[in-house]
Amino acid sequence: MGAFADELRLERQSDWDSWTFPQGAVIPNADGTIGLSRIDKDTDAGLDARAFQHASKSQKEPIPGGIHVVGSGTATADNLIDGRSDTWWQPDSADVVEDWFVEIDLGRMVLAKKVRLTFPDTLDVKPFRTFSVFINDGVRASNTRDVFVFSRVGQVTEPNTERVVEYDLETVVTGAATGEHLTTGDGDTLRFMRTQHVRFVVEKHQPNAALAKIEVITIGDNAVLGSVERGGGVRGGTDKGNLLGLVDGDKNTVWTISGTADWIDSGHWFEIDLGATYWIDEAYYHLRNFRGDIPGNFELTTSDGSEAVGLTQNRIRSPFDFLHLSTIDNTFTPPRSVFDLNFSSRKARYLFLRRINVPECSQCLLTTFTDLYLFGQGYVADAVMESDFIDLGGTKSIRRLTWDADLPPGTFIEIRSQTGDTFLIERKFYSKSGVDISEAQWNKLPSSQKQDIVEIQRRGSDWSGWSTVYSSQDEVFLSPSPRRFAQLQVRLGNDDPDVAPLLRNIVLHFDDALISGGVQSRVLPREAAFDSLQSFTYVIKPTFRFGDRGFDRVVIQVPDQVGDVEISVGGDPVVPLAVEMIADSLRIDLPELIQRDSVEVMFQMRIQQNATVFNGWVSVVGDPLQQGMRPEDQHSTTVFVPSVATGGALIRAVVVTPLMTPNGDGINDEAQIRFALAKIEATSPVVTIHDLSGRTLRIVAAVDGGHSWDGRDDGGQLLPPGSYVCRISLLADVGERTVYRIINVAY
Structure with a gap:
């Protein structure tokens, strides 16, 4: 890892030694580049x-x-x-x-x-x-x-x-x-x-x-082999001590299911995590020693690791979006033991197999799986690597992150960062098959069925969490800074199995912090009424040390326009040189360099979203270096809106013109429809006009942030005089919310 003056470079093979990556899927090359491996068909098994x-x-x-x-x-x-x-x-x-x-x-x-x-x-x-x-x-x-x-x-x-x-x-x-x-x-x-x-x-x-x-x-390289070494593994509902036999390539090790109860109650399922995402087009498994009416009907599904929406299958399957592969009906006589499936190439990291409940099966069912193989052709489709905690040698302000790579069409590289100062030690317990288990479960297992205890250095509460993806190869550092430690995450992949990206280097550009002891902040009050104009105070508490440059500019990220801004330094009011809204941030230039005092910023604004976070930065005017502020306590820069948090109305302040006369005289020709939304995870609101029987007559589109209705239906025809229903609906993560108002039309 090379550090030259104000930059830290990752570009040599040794620079990646401390990184965690799926072994055999991500390849650190001798020249310092990072690539992806591939699996192929018609391979010679003797060579390796x-x-x-x-x-x-x-x-x-x-x-x-x-x-x-x-x-x-x-x-x-x-x-x-x-x-x-x-x-x-x-x-x-x-x-x-x-x-x-x-x-x-x-x-x-x-x-x-x-x-x-x-x-x-x-x-x-x-x-x-x-x-x-x-x-x-x-x-x-x-x-x-x-x-x-x-x-x-x-x-x-x-x-x-x-x-x-x-x-x-x-x-x-x-x-x-x-x-x-x-x-x-x-x-x-x-x-x-x-x-x-x-x-x-x-x-x-x-x-x-x-x-x-x-x-x-x-047939080709078996993608299942090496799953545990890549950070994946296999978990299942029964015979847990032998699950590793499904992924070890040894026909002497087997996994057995027995009983005829429901597949969940019997534990007749397993899920394989390959540790990376591969392009696969063939699956194979083998059964033996089966007894009973039916050796087993099974359903196979795969997932590339994309998160699922809603609940997963009976909460047994991992919370990913699974794609159906096949439903095997093995109720015929004689039953079948060898299963080879060929299908169109798909991305897969997870394979989930479960027994299908068959009511006719009355005798004891016993089936042994000897192996499950997955084959495909092409470069690894998706893999993630993470750095160890990078010690910057002191509190540093990271200015930019740059990186260089070869990105053929159909490939991608995504980089994220996070920063912090403190750590915790966590003990992890794993079964022999690589499944994360509790300490109590680990203590009950014989030594042959468990791995050694792993002590993991975990991020403390002051760590920022992963940033958004860096959208360009030269970008302002997206995580809070200054910090003592940084961590990077790199995702490499493709949408075409014939091509792969090649990462050449990552460079962190940093300076000494403006305030080496850090800057803490808090906002008061911590609670607010929904969409109500209210006064807030943002308190900035720097910890200065000898030689610190100080700051004369403050930037606070705010959810809406602010008014009546006032500043005090060390408790005394001051007149700022400039106060300006830049996009979603309030920027304040102070009359002098602050090198010892705290600063308070008072302003008025409305809040419509629960748990609104006020992030802040300080800098010196004319210098692009910014230093982020840390919350003085957990959530001390977060304002909560209790009425939203407790499920209050999501559609508020509804004002709809009760009477309209669309006769073209320019007076009251349109009904104005105005409302405010609580800012939560939701789709866009839908405004529709209905007759009294409920029939939809018009979908009213938003124009310049508002809605208005001209008395016409979707076909452009003026509607006859009468009463109509205006429906405002919002589909949110907490469910659908609807408000109704009456609009009377007269001529």
């Missing part, structure tokens, strides 16, 4: 076999994939998975042919489409002429030992002379389940086999023969 680990009966610690067993030629066996054709494995000609074999452990189970053998073809080294290829899906034949049963998938029946030999792999599907995007029906074949171990066996002694490569071509 060593990057995956799995449990072993022979060792306490997980073992990596790679060359598992070699009968002869140990020194050259690694050449089989180095991706090169000019290196090879060659058994020792002095060894018996029974030892001429090699076995690859892919480190995880994959859905393999083919095994491709590449032989050298030189004057001195030739392809093997007789051999067999075997595979195993990783399932042990013994509960106590690493013993595996292999199936032959390829064998040379005639002496081989080819340099490249391929064996396609297929799985026959039994069971006639139905569901959207389900690939095949009963008796059809899937284009892959479950594979973790591949064994190559030479059947006849052949001097000067060798094998250059064993490639295991798969």
Whole structure:
């Protein structure tokens, strides 16, 4: 992290070391840039076999994939998975042919489409002429030992002379389940086999023969693998100690559901968080050991992490907007165990699966999930990284944030900031599967089912919270300043899987604070009546230290126009040099530099929104550096409107012309419709005119902030004399509010 005079630069690989990011999804490159990884189709699982680990009966610690067993030629066996054709494995000609074999452990189970053998073809080294290829899906034949049963998938029946030999792999599907995007029906074949171990066996002694490569071509990279390492995980309603078996790529670890009660009561659901958002177009899961009338009908949904509106499904699913993927009906005989779904590419970070309640199921239901895989192609669609708390080395005023990046069309980078001065220490407790649990739950778990306690440095109450997104690559710093500490959040993503952004650097530009001890503020009174003209006092309390520059300009963010502004410094009235409203802020220039006293600003205004916050800044006239003020106490710069907070009328001060004469003489030709709204989360108000039967005649549009009706319907026809209903409606987060008034029309 480079700091030069008045800036802090993040642009070297080491500058990102303290950041938290989804491992393997966000890539810190050697040149200091930050990019996104990708998942692909038709990948060779042998090339990265060593990057995956799995449990072993022979060792306490997980073992990596790679060359598992070699009968002869140990020194050259690694050449089989180095991706090169000019290196090879060659058994020792002095060894018996029974030892001429090699076995690859892919480190995880994959859905393999083919095994491709590449032989050298030189004057001195030739392809093997007789051999067999075997595979195993990783399932042990013994509960106590690493013993595996292999199936032959390829064998040379005639002496081989080819340099490249391929064996396609297929799985026959039994069971006639139905569901959207389900690939095949009963008796059809899937284009892959479950594979973790591949064994190559030479059947006849052949001097000067060798094998250059064993490639295991798969459906593609499984996005589920690495979910926990990326900060995601899996949670579910039952068999919680085995949930990790759904995302570990090990077919020996399983998750089991049993019982026939409601899916919520039985806990027959799970939700996987990938830790980042991927483009996916294929899902696969496998059931086994099912008993009962129905092995399980299931619904699958996915979410890209967008927040949901309203309640989530029975409050079990996370509060995100989920998109339906498929409803699997598995009530047929025989039931189906393998499910492969292909669909249009979609963004997904979360997958939620639940059992569908089936009333006919009367016997005990028992179903075991061995694995769930997600595949796709393209760069990571969305990932978030956060800095550690950045110590600025003292209280600093951050002026600007700049950043540089490559942003191809269809990509985006969003940066947010927050600042503060104090910290708290929080202890977190996690199950083995990465689920956040309570301390009491953690204490009850055996050590094998829980992770170590994690102590996390949390932001104190003086932290600002995340700013809005920086809208340009050179912008005024959006978080309160000066502060001692800052934190940054970067979101990288795309709307096109073929492109990705590349972040080159982030720079914070800062100065020493104008008032090194900080500036506190409060507003009085703390409560106000709705839309009532009222006097307020904004108190500014700086803490000066030797060498501080001081300030002579005050800016206060206000919700409306202000009037009757008065200033006092150290308790004495002063005449300001200038008082001006700039957009939503009141700006005051003081007659002299303030270097020791407090300042009070008195003004009058109306408030229509509950919990109105008055933020403030001080500066020196002519200098762009601004120093933010901190509330003296929690909410001390917030004014509350009790009548709004307690659900009072949201549509207020309604004034509607009771009688109109639309005869074109310019007198009372229009009915004026005026009202005030409490400022809450709401849509725009809708004003409509109805006859006494309730039929809508006119929708009245707002003009210059108000509404007026000319006595005509939506077709432009003058309505006959009579009484009409004016309806003013507002749809807010607390519900719909409606006010009615009568307008009489006469000629």
